[in-house]
Amino acid sequence: KQEVTQIPAALSVPEGENLVLNCSFTDSAIYNLQWFRQDPGKGLTSLLLIQSSQREQTSGRLNASLDKSSGRSTLYIAASQPGDSATYLCAIPPYGQNFVFGPGTRLSVLP
Amino acid sequence: EAQVTQNPRYLITVTGKKLTVTCSQNMNHEYMSWYRQDPGLGLRQIYYSMNVEVTDKGDVPEGYKVSRKEKRNFPLILESPSPNQTSLYFCASSPLAGGPIGELFFGEGSRLTVL
Numbered sequence: 001k002q003e004v005t006q007i008p009a010a011l012s013v014p015e016g017e018n019l020v021l022n023c024s025f026t027d028s029a030i031y032n033l034q035w036f037r038q039d040p041g042k043g044l045t046s047l048l049l050i051q052s053s054q055r056e057q058t059s060g061r062l063n064a065s066l067d068k069s070s071g072r073s074t075l076y077i078a079a080s081q082p083g084d085s086a087t088y089l090c091a092i093p094p095y096g097q098n099f100v101f102g103p104g105t106r107l108s109v110l111p
Numbered sequence: 112e113a114q115v116t117q118n119p120r121y122l123i124t125v126t127g128k129k130l131t132v133t134c135s136q137n138m139n140h141e142y143m144s145w146y147r148q149d150p151g152l153g154l155r156q157i158y159y160s161m162n163v164e165v166t167d168k169g170d171v172p173e174g175y176k177v178s179r180k181e182k183r184n185f186p187l188i189l190e191s192p193s194p195n196q197t198s199l200y201f202c203a204s205s206p207l208a209g210g211p212i213g214e215l216f217f218g219e220g221s222r223l224t225v226l
Contacts, residue, residue, distance in 0.1 A: 032214075034214060034215060041199070041220070041222070042219065042220065043201060043218055043219045044203075046214055046216065046217075093215075098156060099144070099156070099215060101153060101154045102153075104153065
């Protein structure tokens, strides 16, 4: 059964720093990997979707990479801003199974 | 605008009073799913549906029912709500595109309190 972990569980950084969030998974047979952002009490907003054949995707200040062989994905946020404060989750639909979510990383960017 | 719409967004009810949370998507997605989110437990899947008339249990289906009579709608039914079903509920949808599950889109969430 696919298991997804995210490190760190929480992160606090000063504004302007570049940072990396990690997502690890146990089964490399996956269709894709998706990164979400969730503000407190709100829904999940899709940030990036990486297909299994791709190695990375970029959107603005965000860059996500995928290494299936090592079971890892990283989300890189450049020049962080207070508005980036949220919980970031990764999700994976493994072959023949349903979406599995990581527990999330709670990010605080301090002005 | 492409979206997943849930109603109600907020609901306070009492134990045993049947309720339905509606979910509708306008993207012609085959896949739809319900999750609940609780502090410290993350997102847990309740039920999902791969297409019309096809539903299956997720990780925490007890106390819930679903139906998928139309492609766009996937209501969540609590026949006899109990306080342990107090939670934040999310509906999501995704295109299957004839094969791998694609991008997952979420509704805004429904906060349910059962007294």
